[in-house]
Amino acid sequence: QQQVKQSPQSLIVQKGGISIINCAYENTAFDYFPWYQQFPGKGPALLIAIRPDVSEKKEGRFTISFNKSAKQFSLHIMDSQPGDSATYFCAASKGRDDKIIFGKGTRLHILP
């Protein structure tokens, strides 16, 4: 049973546009929601993360929006750039658990 569902599987956005990736989770015990970014040929790396006590977190052009009642969270990339082209994974974990449940990933391509 997939605990973190991510959509879309792939996304193409024009340079300067807004990229939006959505995730939904099932387990209400999850309380930590990171996003990982993976460039081709590299391992994933933590991009930004949020806990459910806030509805939004912003770091530069990257924003996580969190809807606890809907059990959904999303990544917004403002002013998308070709250098943002990568695969993005949403994830979730609970409390002191050091294991993370990953979504299946979104391959983002920003057109120059």
Place this chain on the structure above:
Amino acid sequence: NAGVTQTPKFQVLKTGQSMTLQCAQDMNHNSMYWYRQDPGMGLRLIYYSASEGTTDKGEVPNGYNVSRLNKREFSLRLESAAPSQTSVYFCASSARGGQGYEQYFGPGTRLTVT
């Protein structure tokens, strides 16, 4: 600080051959992980080690064995490789950050089984 290192970077095996993927981290992390990444399937946990001397199965452990040799090293062994094990393998270690555990990934091993 090299972070998480993996060897080899690429490997081609014939069905039935065995091999060991090596992983080491120099960040003094307790927890280490092995994942496989396949197109459309995301990152799937193969095995996990919370500390030296302990290992636990993840989502897809069949066909694999692991050894947590010491705090730094966590190896993954394929005893009899099968074409279904063609994948990219990532090792990771983790540490607790301000909000939760952050995982640090190695560069991956691309394995092809013919």
